[in-house]
Amino acid sequence: MHANGAKQAEIKKKAKEDRFQYHDYYQIDDLLQEDHLLAREAVRAWVKQEVSPIIEEYADKAQCPTHLFKQLGEIGAYGPSLPETYGGGGMDEIAYGIIMQELERGDSGIRSMASVQGSLVMYPIYRFGSEEQKRKYLPKLATGDLIGCFGLTEPDHGSNPSGMVTNIKDDGDAYILNGAKMWITNSPMADIAVVWAKDEEGIVRGLIVEKDMKGFSAPEIHGKWSLRASITGELVFEDVRVPKSQVLPNVQGLKGPLSCLSKARYGIAWGAIGAALDCYDSALRYSQERIQFDRPIGGFQLTQKKLAEMITEITKAQLLAWRLGTLANEGKASPAQISMAKRNNVHMALEVAREARQIHGGMGITNEYPVMRHMMNLETVLTYEGTHDIHLLITGMDVTGLNAFK
Amino acid sequence: MKLLVCVSKTPDTTTKIKFTSDNSELDTNGVQYIMNPYDEWYALVRALELKEAQGGSVTILNVGPAENDTVIRKGLAIGADEAVRINADPQSSLNVAKQIAEYAKGEGFDIVFFGKETIDYNGSEVSAMVAELLDMPFISYASHMEMDGNNATIKRDIEGGVETLSVDTPFVISAAKGLAEQRIPNMRGIMMAKRKPLKVVPAATFDDPVATVSYELPPEKGQVKLIDPENMDELVRLLHEEAKVI
Numbered sequence: 001m002h003a004n005g006a007k008q009a010e011i012k013k014k015a016k017e018d019r020f021q022y023h024d025y026y027q028i029d030d031l032l033q034e035d036h037l038l039a040r041e042a043v044r045a046w047v048k049q050e051v052s053p054i055i056e057e058y059a060d061k062a063q064c065p066t067h068l069f070k071q072l073g074e075i076g077a078y079g080p081s082l083p084e085t086y087g088g089g090g091m092d093e094i095a096y097g098i099i100m101q102e103l104e105r106g107d108s109g110i111r112s113m114a115s116v117q118g119s120l121v122m123y124p125i126y127r128f129g130s131e132e133q134k135r136k137y138l139p140k141l142a143t144g145d146l147i148g149c150f151g152l153t154e155p156d157h158g159s160n161p162s163g164m165v166t167n168i169k170d171d172g173d174a175y176i177l178n179g180a181k182m183w184i185t186n187s188p189m190a191d192i193a194v195v196w197a198k199d200e201e202g203i204v205r206g207l208i209v210e211k212d213m214k215g216f217s218a219p220e221i222h223g224k225w226s227l228r229a230s231i232t233g234e235l236v237f238e239d240v241r242v243p244k245s246q247v248l249p250n251v252q253g254l255k256g257p258l259s260c261l262s263k264a265r266y267g268i269a270w271g272a273i274g275a276a277l278d279c280y281d282s283a284l285r286y287s288q289e290r291i292q293f294d295r296p297i298g299g300f301q302l303t304q305k306k307l308a309e310m311i312t313e314i315t316k317a318q319l320l321a322w323r324l325g326t327l328a329n330e331g332k333a334s335p336a337q338i339s340m341a342k343r344n345n346v347h348m349a350l351e352v353a354r355e356a357r358q359i360h361g362g363m364g365i366t367n368e369y370p371v372m373r374h375m376m377n378l379e380t381v382l383t384y385e386g387t388h389d390i391h392l393l394i395t396g397m398d399v400t401g402l403n404a405f406k
Numbered sequence: 407m408k409l410l411v412c413v414s415k416t417p418d419t420t421t422k423i424k425f426t427s428d429n430s431e432l433d434t435n436g437v438q439y440i441m442n443p444y445d446e447w448y449a450l451v452r453a454l455e456l457k458e459a460q461g462g463s464v465t466i467l468n469v470g471p472a473e474n475d476t477v478i479r480k481g482l483a484i485g486a487d488e489a490v491r492i493n494a495d496p497q498s499s500l501n502v503a504k505q506i507a508e509y510a511k512g513e514g515f516d517i518v519f520f521g522k523e524t525i526d527y528n529g530s531e532v533s534a535m536v537a538e539l540l541d542m543p544f545i546s547y548a549s550h551m552e553m554d555g556n557n558a559t560i561k562r563d564i565e566g567g568v569e570t571l572s573v574d575t576p577f578v579i580s581a582a583k584g585l586a587e588q589r590i591p592n593m594r595g596i597m598m599a600k601r602k603p604l605k606v607v608p609a610a611t612f613d614d615p616v617a618t619v620s621y622e623l624p625p626e627k628g629q630v631k632l633i634d635p636e637n638m639d640e641l642v643r644l645l646h647e648e649a650k651v652i
Binding site for chain 1: 476483590591593594596597600
């Protein structure tokens with residue numbers, strides 16, 4: 001651990017200062033509460049101190065800064081909107097969104113570490129678990145003493161989870177679990193996995209699988225050009241005997257995992273704004289410092305067009321997220337409304353990243369600036385938690401009443 | 407130990423400073439505010455460390471209007487037990503010092519903490535004034551502090567060296583870098599801060615002998631002129647005629 005600490009210090013010393021400034025063009029801060037602003041300031045300070053100095057090096061080497069798992073627990077980034085009795089923060093949904101925004105301002109991979117733990121592991125245990133399961137797992141997940149992952153997507157079933165083949169068979173006081181899951185954030189590091197599998201009647205059930213259960217492995221997926229600082233893997237189950245006490249008792253069917261995804265997608269709708277803000281902020285500063293033809297490039301109309309459109313789109317996304325957060329606090333945010341915000345805001349962020357990359361010129365492709373890293377990360381964010389196209393079809397189905405999925 | 411930490415609200419360090427049209431006040435439009443870093447990172451955290459080691463309580467105090475509550479709440483989120491806001495528009499250093507002393511004189515604080523300076527007007531005056539008004543010893547620019555019973559050993563960085571002092575409570579101290587390390591509040595602390603008391607005290611009335619007349623920004627930096635290394639005559643001419651340094 002000491003060697004690791006010394007390495008962190010060495011990396012931090014070499015890193016450039018994170019000069020990020022927040023942009024609130026429509027004074028949306030006036031709509032926020034004191035605890036929202038304090039949460040934002042605290043997470044931003046943590047990101048500037050712990051993430052920004054190291055993230056380029058970890059992304060470059062495709063390594064996960066695993067020491068941040070515990071720190072994310074210490075600042076309270078896991079399940080901030082869950083009740084304090086189970087180790088949550090007791091905060092509202094807007095605070096949760098703002099925390100995700102600030103984490104993703106640092107890196108989408110760091111935000112993914114937190115949103116998987118909070119929305120896809122703690123939330124289903126809280127919502128569908130037994131009292132015993134909640135007491136056993138939630139406080140340790142909240143502090144980061146346990147790391148969790150979420151297994152829904154399979155190698156042959158991504159956008160169509162209902163086709164899953166992972167299954168459980170009754171064996172007395174346990175189920176026998178077989179199958180495989182793919183693209184699982186945190187899985188090689190995880191102590192527990194919330195796994196969705198079909199029972200003998202074809203009904204989807206949720207199980208909490210522990211890493212030392214016999215027949216369970218989680219190999220890492222290598223070769224990603226995106227979310228390089230986040231660890232991703234598979235889940236492989238070969239006749240894993242899972243005690244029946246590990247089944248989530250209070251849910252059956254796909255609505256279980258889909259309700260978790262709604263939570264996570266909600267956080268992504270906010271998180272993507274963070275990545276966009278970081279790109280815009282870097283581009284705006286670069287446009288004022290970079291001189292061509294004897295004046296800052298920010299003075300040229302084509303640069304101004306890019307910057308003006310970027311802040312316009314960011315502002316629209318901020319308003320969408322704020323309104324969605326207000327609806328979520330009232331328990332009124334529909335899955336289709338969440339789909340619209342996730343799709344719009346992630347696409348917005350990716351477009352902002354691409355425009356920001358152009359403003360940075362050649363420097364934009366290097367890790368001297370955060371832009372290309374954000375852009376590559378956002379290609380994943382555009383696809384995971386419901387692809388860009390699937391969310392479009394959800395909106396389409398919602399407004400027409402007609403299902404275009406199949 | 408009963409500890410008081412006096413905190414200021416200051417513009418964020420990245421703020422672009424502008425003044426109102428008659429140059430008599432800071433133009434606060436678009437300015438984001440933070441707790442003065444010397445108050446937060448060093449004074450408040452060292453006070454919290456003392457409380458954690460020896461027991462007692464930490465009160466934070468701010469002189470300012472209701473808009474300052476978010477900054478005060480941050481101090482509670484970091485770990486202070488209670489907060490007091492003296493409801494006054496902070497004007498001159500002397501007026502702020504008198505407000506603080508008026509509140510603190512009957513409260514029996516063992517140590518009154520300040521940051522060594524406030525990063526907006528960089529006055530470094532209030533702490534010394536409060537010490538005088540409370541008739542307490544004052545140690546400025548403290549970068550290290552150890553307590554033994556009611557005696558403190560304090561180090562302060564001085565020109566070319568370090569000075570070590572010994573002082574008994576009660577005393578006033580201003581905190582420099584090194585006294586403690588920044589603590590980032592966590593979400594639990596932020597939610598707990600909502601439930602901690604923030605008492606608003608009416609301002610006392612004092613004559614204020616000092617008034618700000620105007621502010622001026624430093625002159626803008628001129629363009630950098632690049633001169634061909636072969637053309638020394640031009641360099642000499644510019645240094646003589648434009649820079650007027652030779």
